[in-house]
Amino acid sequence: MKKINFYNFVLVFVIIFCLILLILQNAGVISGNIIEFPVSSNVSINKYLAVSFSANLSDGILFGDVVVLPAIKINASHNYDGGDNFTSIYITVSEDGNTAVDFCTRADDALRSIANDTIELGNETYANSSLSNLTIPDLANNLSLTTSYVKTGNAVGVGGINYYRFWLDVPAAQPSGNYNNSISFKGVQTGVSC
Amino acid sequence: MMKKKVIKSLKIFSLAFALMLIILPFVSAGVGISWDKETSLIPENTKTCLTYKVYNPWPEDSYVQIELSEELMQIVSYIESEAKFVPKQTSSENAIPVEFCFKTPKIYKEDCLLFNKIICRQDCTEEMKIYEGEVEVLEVGEQDVKGGAGGSATAISVSAPLRIKVQCVAHARNYSVVYILIALIALVLLIINLLKKRKQKK
Numbered sequence: 001m002k003k004i005n006f007y008n009f010v011l012v013f014v015i016i017f018c019l020i021l022l023i024l025q026n027a028g029v030i031s032g033n034i035i036e037f038p039v040s041s042n043v044s045i046n047k048y049l050a051v052s053f054s055a056n057l058s059d060g061i062l063f064g065d066v067v068v069l070p071a072i073k074i075n076a077s078h079n080y081d082g083g084d085n086f087t088s089i090y091i092t093v094s095e096d097g098n099t100a101v102d103f104c105t106r107a108d109d110a111l112r113s114i115a116n117d118t119i120e121l122g123n124e125t126y127a128n129s130s131l132s133n134l135t136i137p138d139l140a141n142n143l144s145l146t147t148s149y150v151k152t153g154n155a156v157g158v159g160g161i162n163y164y165r166f167w168l169d170v171p172a173a174q175p176s177g178n179y180n181n182s183i184s185f186k187g188v189q190t191g192v193s194c
Numbered sequence: 195m196m197k198k199k200v201i202k203s204l205k206i207f208s209l210a211f212a213l214m215l216i217i218l219p220f221v222s223a224g225v226g227i228s229w230d231k232e233t234s235l236i237p238e239n240t241k242t243c244l245t246y247k248v249y250n251p252w253p254e255d256s257y258v259q260i261e262l263s264e265e266l267m268q269i270v271s272y273i274e275s276e277a278k279f280v281p282k283q284t285s286s287e288n289a290i291p292v293e294f295c296f297k298t299p300k301i302y303k304e305d306c307l308l309f310n311k312i313i314c315r316q317d318c319t320e321e322m323k324i325y326e327g328e329v330e331v332l333e334v335g336e337q338d339v340k341g342g343a344g345g346s347a348t349a350i351s352v353s354a355p356l357r358i359k360v361q362c363v364a365h366a367r368n369y370s371v372v373y374i375l376i377a378l379i380a381l382v383l384l385i386i387n388l389l390k391k392r393k394q395k396k
Contacts, residue, residue, distance in 0.1 A: 005391075011384040018377035025370050048286040050226025052252045053350050058223070062345040076345070091350070094226060096251040096286050107346065124346070166346075178344035186330070187352040 049101050050094035051187040056081075057089045061183060063168045070174075073125075073139060076166035086132035087165050091185060095159040103128075103153035103162050104186040104194035107145040111168075113177035121145050123169040124181075128152045132163035142167055149186060149194035223256035225280075225333040228289045229354040237361045239300040241271060246354065247289030248331050250280040259334045260292050263327030266356065271297040277334045292331075302362040312371050318362035325358040 056078040063074050082088040093101045105126070111119040122144045127137035130153070143150075153162035188194065228247040236242050250256050257277040262270055272295040280290055301323050307313040332351040 005387070008384060008387055011380045011387070014380040015377045015384070018373040018380070022370055022373040022377070025368060025373065046228065046230045047354070048226060048228035048247075048249070048289070049352055050224055050249060050251050050286070051350060051352055052224025053348065057348055058350075060345050060347045092224075094224065094251045096226070096249070101352075111344070111346070113344075180344050180347065182347040182349060184349045184351065187350075188328075189354070192355050 047099050049097040049099050049187060052092050054088055054090045061166045066170050069170055070172040071170040073167040079165045085134040087163050090161050090163045093156050093158060093160050097158045100155045100157050100190040101187045102151055102190050104149035105152045106147055106149045106184055108182045111179035111181045113179050115177055117175045117177060119179050126164055126166045128162055128164045130156060137163055137165045151194060155190045223254040223333060224250060224252040225256060225258050225331055225350060225352055226250060227331045227352045227354055228286050232355050233357045235359045235361050236298050237363050238298050238302055241297045243293050243295040245291045245293045246329055247291050248280055249284045249286050249289035251285055253282050255282045256280050257334045259332050261330045265325050266327035269296050269298055269325055271295050298360045301360060313367055313369060315367040316365045318364040323360040327356060328353040329356050
């Protein structure tokens with residue numbers, strides 16, 4: 001019978017012992033190397049909302065040709081061309097929704113020409129309302145556009161409409177040219193910040 | 195007889211086409227978003243995907259693009275960047291899923307014995323890191339001002355709030371590397387010993 005080498009026996013024991021410890025270490029909760037994990041959520045309520053521009057708003061906000069300067073509070077082309085003088089610049093909240101909507105509005109930049117002349121944003125103003133007639137949205141409530149989102153329409157209900165009117169001031173010394181910028185409208189769930 | 199039929203068909207087609215031209219300017223595409231979670235708790239150093247749904251209950255087809263706010267973009271690893279076609283009259287019930295994936299960063303400090311990486315433990319005493327932002331669905335299409343004479347182009351979007359809470363996973367010190375190292379040393383010594391014995395026998 002072969003004599004067992006004590007030294008080898010100890011080495012084999014050490015290897016097996018280490019492997020057992022390794023398994024124990026990683027089999028339980030002790031390990032911290034997690035790679036994939038299911039997402040846990042604390043909200044399970046489904047919310048949905050949809051909005052749409054009126055045809056004239058999706059075409060852009062137009063101010064036409066300005067021939068006399070300075071020009072103060074020029075009306076956007078569609079400010080009064082809806083039926084009964086209401087504005088045809090509006091956003092509709094779909095009936096296929098389950099939450100009221102706040103609207104946020106911003107411009108990307110001042111109105112700028114190809115020659116890089118600008119009409120400052122403070123000159124482009126708007127007013128909004130949940131109803132429209134000859135006087136509403138009212139020029140008296142006009143506010144200047146800004147480059148960061150500002151709440152405009154508030155709590156427009158499912159199936160509701162948010163009406164807008166836009167005006168533009170053009171200073172006396174404004175160089176001639178076509179001036180453009182881009183205005184974004186964002187619908188968010190009522191109460192959520194822009 | 196045949197000629198009369200063709201003329202009649204042409205008349206109907208012309209009438210339909212004219213009607214379409216009259217109706218189309220009053221119809222505008224829109225965009226909708228549907229979501230069922232506003233907060234997600236995700237362990238650090240973990241990849242996970244979230245699905246939002248887009249729909250278009252309006253009578254015109256639209257293309258939409260999904261965007262995440264700046265803070266969420268710090269941790270996003272995948273987002274469908276191409277514009278998605280949403281057919282007209284797509285109701286919220288038939289909303290189209292859009293997926294994006296996050297990989298939460300490893301942000302919580304570990305207490306390590308070696309090289310700041312080995313034999314570590316995690317106590318989770320730091321404050322929970324939260325990435326807060328919004329998922330925005332933009333209608334993409336023509337951005338030019340129609341009508342020539344300058345003005346403002348318009349864009350429409352809808353958004354839903356999203357908070358990603360990065361979870362710290364507490365764990366005890368992990369000695370795996372030490373066990374592997376000792377086992378390897380023992381294995382090497384064992385092999386050397388066996389080889390020596392074999393040589394002695396020869």
